[in-house]
Amino acid sequence: MITEKINNIPLKLVECPRDAMQGLKHFIPTDLKVQYINKLINCGFDTLDMGSFVSPKVIPQLKDTSIVLDKINPSPNTKLLTIVANVQGAQEAVEYDSIQCLGYPFSISETFQK
Numbered sequence: 001m002i003t004e005k006i007n008n009i010p011l012k013l014v015e016c017p018r019d020a021m022q023g024l025k026h027f028i029p030t031d032l033k034v035q036y037i038n039k040l041i042n043c044g045f046d047t048l049d050m051g052s053f054v055s056p057k058v059i060p061q062l063k064d065t066s067i068v069l070d071k072i073n074p075s076p077n078t079k080l081l082t083i084v085a086n087v088q089g090a091q092e093a094v095e096y097d098s099i100q101c102l103g104y105p106f107s108i109s110e111t112f113q114k
Helices: 017-022 030-043 065-071 087-093
Strands: 004-006 009-011 047-053 079-084 099-103
Touching (some): 017 047, 047 087
């Protein structure tokens, strides 16, 4: 884990490959995602936002999050975070002991919430 302080306040580093990957049009092979996520885990980030349990119609790039989770090598030093959009996604995510955090995107924009 990366432990730094700024003005005596602990600094937590969160890396978010999920956000970058979800916008890519061409599907990234699952094994390549696994290799990349494992490298990021080994960097020692405090938290790694690495996938999502949302409809593959909405974010097709991350339809393989469960497979990636089955194949990666989690570390007790890096918390894994996945995004969920509803109760069903949260129920899927909590089936994985390696996930310590859930993210729920919320916006005051009705268009975004749809």
